[in-house]
Structure formats: C-alpha cells, structure tokens
Amino acid sequence: MDFISILSIFVMAVFVGYYVVWSVTPALHTPLMAVTNAISSVIIVGALIASAAIGIGGTGATSKWLGLLAVVLASVNIFGGFAVTARMLAMYKKKDRPAAGHK
Amino acid sequence: MEHTIAVNPWASLAYLVAGVCFILALRGLSSPTSSQRGNRFGMIGMTIAVVTTLIVHFPGTLVGSQGELCNHLVGGETSCRSLTYAPSFLPDWSTAAEILIAILIGASIGIVTARRIAMTAMPQLVAAFHSLVGLAAVLVAGAAFLNPEAFGIAAAGQIFTQSRIEMGLGVAIGAITFSGSVIAFLKLNGNMGGKPIMLPGRHVINLAVLAGILGLVAYFTQDQSPWVFWTITGLSFAIGLLLIIPIGGADMPVVVSMLNSYSGWAAAAMGFTLHNTAMIITGALVGSSGAILSYIMCRAMNRSFISVIAGGFGGDSGGGAAAAATDRPWKRGSAEDAAFLMSQAEQVIIVPGYGMAVAQAQHVLREMADKLKEEGVRVKYAIHPVAGRMPGHMNVLLAEANVPYDEVFELEDINSEFAQTDVAFIIGANDVVNPAAKTDKSSPIYGMPVFDVNKAKTVLFIKRSMGGVGYAGVDNDVFYQDNTMMLLADAKKMVEEIVKALG
Numbered sequence: 001m002d003f004i005s006i007l008s009i010f011v012m013a014v015f016v017g018y019y020v021v022w023s024v025t026p027a028l029h030t031p032l033m034a035v036t037n038a039i040s041s042v043i044i045v046g047a048l049i050a051s052a053a054i055g056i057g058g059t060g061a062t063s064k065w066l067g068l069l070a071v072v073l074a075s076v077n078i079f080g081g082f083a084v085t086a087r088m089l090a091m092y093k094k095k096d097r098p099a100a101g102h103k
Numbered sequence: 104m105e106h107t108i109a110v111n112p113w114a115s116l117a118y119l120v121a122g123v124c125f126i127l128a129l130r131g132l133s134s135p136t137s138s139q140r141g142n143r144f145g146m147i148g149m150t151i152a153v154v155t156t157l158i159v160h161f162p163g164t165l166v167g168s169q170g171e172l173c174n175h176l177v178g179g180e181t182s183c184r185s186l187t188y189a190p191s192f193l194p195d196w197s198t199a200a201e202i203l204i205a206i207l208i209g210a211s212i213g214i215v216t217a218r219r220i221a222m223t224a225m226p227q228l229v230a231a232f233h234s235l236v237g238l239a240a241v242l243v244a245g246a247a248f249l250n251p252e253a254f255g256i257a258a259a260g261q262i263f264t265q266s267r268i269e270m271g272l273g274v275a276i277g278a279i280t281f282s283g284s285v286i287a288f289l290k291l292n293g294n295m296g297g298k299p300i301m302l303p304g305r306h307v308i309n310l311a312v313l314a315g316i317l318g319l320v321a322y323f324t325q326d327q328s329p330w331v332f333w334t335i336t337g338l339s340f341a342i343g344l345l346l347i348i349p350i351g352g353a354d355m356p357v358v359v360s361m362l363n364s365y366s367g368w369a370a371a372a373m374g375f376t377l378h379n380t381a382m383i384i385t386g387a388l389v390g391s392s393g394a395i396l397s398y399i400m401c402r403a404m405n406r407s408f409i410s411v412i413a414g415g416f417g418g419d420s421g422g423g424a425a426a427a428a429t430d431r432p433w434k435r436g437s438a439e440d441a442a443f444l445m446s447q448a449e450q451v452i453i454v455p456g457y458g459m460a461v462a463q464a465q466h467v468l469r470e471m472a473d474k475l476k477e478e479g480v481r482v483k484y485a486i487h488p489v490a491g492r493m494p495g496h497m498n499v500l501l502a503e504a505n506v507p508y509d510e511v512f513e514l515e516d517i518n519s520e521f522a523q524t525d526v527a528f529i530i531g532a533n534d535v536v537n538p539a540a541k542t543d544k545s546s547p548i549y550g551m552p553v554f555d556v557n558k559a560k561t562v563l564f565i566k567r568s569m570g571g572v573g574y575a576g577v578d579n580d581v582f583y584q585d586n587t588m589m590l591l592a593d594a595k596k597m598v599e600e601i602v603k604a605l606g
Contacts, residue, residue: 003265009380010371013387016126021392024132026488026513029396029495030225031142032132033363036389037232039125039145040370042382043239045118045156046254049377050246051202052162053253054195063250064198068205070242073235075209076216078149081232083217084225085142091502092135095509 038081044074122384124148162198234284240277271320273372282343299351364393403488405550436588438600448525458531462594465504487535527559
C-alpha cells in the first residue's frame with residue numbers, strides 16, 4: 001500500500017470516529033474511555049511481529065525482548081480494558097427492574 | 104521512495120474487518136442497551152487482529168529452496184552436492200511459547216486488576232492503562248528501529264525515509280503518553296499533590312523541548328544513528344512530565360481525556376509504520392474520541408484547551424480558604440427537616456458531586472431515593488459533565504449503586520426543570536451549582552454552565568462545614584439564600600439519618 005492510500009484510510013477513520021463518538025451518550029463516557037483504551041492496544045500487532053522475528057545479533061535479540069515486553073503491557077490493557085468495560089456496562093440498569101437490596 | 108511492503112491480501116482484509124469491529128464497538132455505546140454488544144464487537148475485533156498477526160507472523164524460518172546434501176566420509180572429509188528442496192516453514196515453537204506466556208502474564212494482571220478496582224478509582228486505572236499503551240508504543244517503535252527488516256521497513260540496513268518519520272513521531276507520541284499518564288496517575292491516586300507545580304520559565308522550556316523533538320525527527324530522516332532515535336525518546340519522556348506536572352487537580356478530567364487521545368495517535372503512527380489498517384483505524388477512532396471528550400470537558404468548565412495545557416488552575420480541595428463570609432446569615436437544617444421537606448415534595452432533583460463519592464454515600468443515597476419513591480415522590484438525578492474525576496464518572500458511580508440510568512439526566516436536559524422542582528438536593532457538589540458562574544464576571548468559574556438550583560422551591564445543601572469552598576476556591580451564594588437549608592455533616596452520615604427519619 002502506498003502512503004496516500006494509508007493516509008486516506010486514516011483521514012476517513014478520523015471522520016468516522018468524530019461522528020461515532022459524538023453519538024455516544026454522555027452517561028457512557030467512562031466506559032468509552034475504558035474501551036478505547038483496550039482497542040488502542042491493537043498496537044500488540046506490532047509487538048507480536050517484533051517478538052516473532054528472528055533475532056539476529058545483539059540488536060535483533062534486544063528487539064525481540066522489547067517486543068515481548070510490549071506484548072505483556074498490551075495484553076494487560078486488552079484484557080483489563082475489556083473486562084473493566086464489561087463490568088461497568090453490566091451495572092447500567094433500567095428503571096422497571098427492582099433494584100437489588102430494595103426493601 | 105521506491106518501496107512497497109509485501110502484504111498478504113487476506114491479512115489486510117482481516118485487519119480491515121478488525122477495524123470495522125472497533126467502529127461498531129464505539130457505535131454500541133450510543134445507548135446502554137446496545138453497549139454490551141458493542142464491547143463484544145471490540146473483543147472480536149481484537150481477537151481477529153491478534154490471531155491474524157500470529158498466523159501471518161508465526162515465529163519460525165522459511166527454509167530456502169536451496170540446500171546441500173553432505174556425506175561425511177571417513178577421514179574427516181565431506182562431499183557435498185547441491186540440492187533443491189521445496190521451501191518449507193520451520194516453526195520456532197519456543198518463541199511461540201514465549202509469546203503465549205507473555206500474553207497470559209498480561210491477561211492475568213489485566214483481569215485481576217479489572218475485577219478488583221473500585222469504581223471511584225476508575226480515573227487512576229484509566230490513566231495507568233494509558234501509560235501502558237504509551238510504553239508499548241515506545242517499545243514497538245524501539246523494536247522496529249533495532250530490527251527494521253523484521254517489519255519490512257528497511258532495505259540493506261537502511262530504514263525507509265517515510266518509515267523514519269512515522270517511527271520518530273510514533274515513539275515521541277508514545278513516550279509523551281507514557282510519562283504524562285504516569286504523572287496523571289500519581290496525581291489522581293493521591294501519590295502526588297493535586298496542586299499545580301509551576302517551574303519558572305516552563306513555557307520556554309516546553310517549547311524548546313518540543314522544537315528539539317521535531318528538529319530531531321527531521322534530522323532522523325538524514326541520519327539513522329541510534330543516538331538520534333533514543334534522544335527523541337528521552338526528550339519526549341521529559342516533555343510528557345513537564346506538560347502534566349503544572350496542571351492542577353481540577354483539570355484532571357481534561358488531562359485524562361487528552362492522554363486518551365494521545366494514546367490513539369501513538370497507535371495510529373505505529374499503524375503507518377507497519378502499514379496496518381486495524382491500527383490506523385483504531386488510532387484514528389481513539390484519537391478523535393479523546394479529543395472530543397477533552398473538548399466536552401473544557402466546554403463544561405468554560406476553559407479553553409490552551410489554558411488547561413498552560414496549567415496552574417485549581418488545587419487539591421481549595422480547602423483552608425478561611426470562611427469567606429461567615430458574617431452572612433444562613434440557615435441550618437436537620438435530617439428530620441430534610442426528610443419532612445422531601446417526603447412532602449412532588450419532585451426532588453439530586454445533584455451529586457465528587458464529594459458524594461469520596462464519602463461513599465451513593466448506596467445510601469439510592470436507599471433514600473427508594474424511600475422517597477415509595478412516598479410517591481418523583482426523584483431525578485442531575486449530573487454535571489465535570490461532576491466526577493473523568494468524563495461520565497458520576498454515571499458509573501450511580502449505576503454501581505443500582506440507580507437506574509433513566510433517572511439520571513445530563514445538564515442540558517434537566518436544567519429547565521429546577522423552576523418546577525420542590526427540592527434540589529445537593530450532595531458533594533459545589534461549583535457546579537454556583538450562580539456566580541452566571542452573574543459574577545470576576546469569578547474564576549465565570550461562564551461555566553451550572554445548574555440553576557437556586558430556582559427550586561427549596562435547596563438542601565449537604566456540606567461538611569461552612570468553612571471550605573469548592574474545587575475552584577470560590578464562595579457560593581446559594582448557601583445564604585432564604586430558601587436554602589444547610590445540612591452540615593459528613594454526606595454519608597447525613598443521608599443515613601435522613602433515611603432513618605423517613606422511616
């Protein structure tokens with residue numbers, strides 16, 4: 001892919017992001033942050049490539065270890081981010097359901 | 104630039120699907136009913152991206168089509184003849200196992216943290232997660248710099264010019280996200296005072312460092328020596344610290360949103376380097392999401408983004424500011440008075456602020472609302488965008504206390520109702536109900552949108568004492584109104600007493 005096609009994808013995605021995020025209800029802004037946190041860890045793709053590469057020589061080996069460390073960090077974020085988002089979203093309930101602990 | 108990066112078309116397609124899943128994940132958040140499905144889309148997208156990468160870049164070596172067959176003869180001699188093999192892939196299982204272990208370590212830390220974290224500590228957690236994205240971006244950029252061939256961004260040891268710019272920007276944004284988020288975390292977690300720390304001449308220093316980073320990124324295109332790359336990284340770590348240290352506690356919601364945005368741009372920059380559509384789409388989504396949230400937060404405080412970045416607003420509690428106007432008359436009420444007034448009301452609007460969360464009063468507050476509803480009182484909650492420590496924080500805290508989300512309203516949707524409301528019940532909030540924001544041009548919060556609680560028939564204001572003032576350190580005229588009754592006590596204790604009085 002040449003630079004211009006990639007740039008086009010990027011610019012279009014910024015616009016999509018703009019409209020999608022404005023449609024998010026303010027009540028869910030905290031889960032929004034948690035989930036964007038999780039998905040921005042898609043950077044794990046780069047970390048996996050680095051970890052899987054054949055480390056030739058000193059810099060190659062360092063590169064691999066940096067990659068593995070990045071895999072750990074990104075995984076914390078992916079699993080933690082999605083789990084905490086799910087936990088928060090499960091709390092949002094509608095009126096008709098009687099609240100727990102109601103006397 | 105005469106280069107093309109060989110990309111597997113099926114992999115590109117899979118990354119595109121992952122990107123679309125991420126868009127659907129955010130789209131799902133438009134309402135609480137579709138939000139859980141949205142989150143699942145996010146997980147599916149991430150799984151697709153990770154599995155695709157693992158398949159395409161499975162650790163191992165492609166054994167070439169040329170080989171030699173050698174016979175070891177007696178006497179140490181060998182005779183060889185060249186052979187042509189069909190190319191075959193030799194998987195490197197030990198590396199694959201290392202990757203799996205890395206994922207499992209991260210997953211267990213992440214899941215345990217997500218389960219244990221208190222909802223009041225969500226801003227710290229998000230800041231900590233941002234710092235991890237930032238550091239991961241720095242590490243990936245570093246790995247790509249050290250082994251560019253593995254990423255297909257170099258030929259004969261020379262990294263492509265375009266990739267150098269992307270890599271330089273990626274590592275810079277990642278490093279700023281990391282060090283900035285660490286400071287934000289320390290401030291939100293209380294390890295570091297919320298008071299802004301002002302270095303002399305900091306604007307000059309910051310601008311010089313920023314210019315230095317940009318200059319080095321430009322120079323990096325000419326010279327790919329390691330010192331250039333690592334100096335960019337070091338300076339970016341420094342600017343992250345310098346930028347966030349002077350920003351006060353009151354502005355943290357903006358900072359957290361801003362760092363959210365940065366973590367997105369860092370991912371996008373790495374996506375450019377790796378020509379990966381999933382990363383580019385995600386980076387753009389997250390980048391714009393954080394930017395919009397920062398804008399919403401700034402608007403809610405009537406502050407310009409520049410003035411927030413410049414820093415220096417708001418301390419820890421504004422506390423200690425000696426009772427500004429104890430000479431003005433005010434009325435004190437008891438829990439019984441409050442219970443009576445509310446039970447007679449047709450509609451009560453509760454305005455919660457962060458003080459409620461600090462006192463852990465949200466659960467007993469919901470109990471109070473339940474009792475009132477049994478008496479036929481209509482109860483609504485009014486939430487200011489900056490009521491918590493991050494966007495939407497108060498909504499989560501109320502949801503955790505089992506407050507139904509359809510009883511919770513945003514500022515614009517409920518503000519006109521105060522005039523027809525019998526009781527406005529303010530708990531742990533102050534600046535967001537201060538009419539000075541509308542009337543007093545000299546007030547530091549002038550122009551900030553506020554709730555018109557003074558229009559309600561009666562205002563019940565829970566406050567620890569008459570001494571302290573709000574986050575912004577401003578006195579509030581609502582305290583001294585004829586129709587205001589001050590309930591001076593710890594928020595949780597007071598609400599417990601009201602619940603008791605309601606019977």
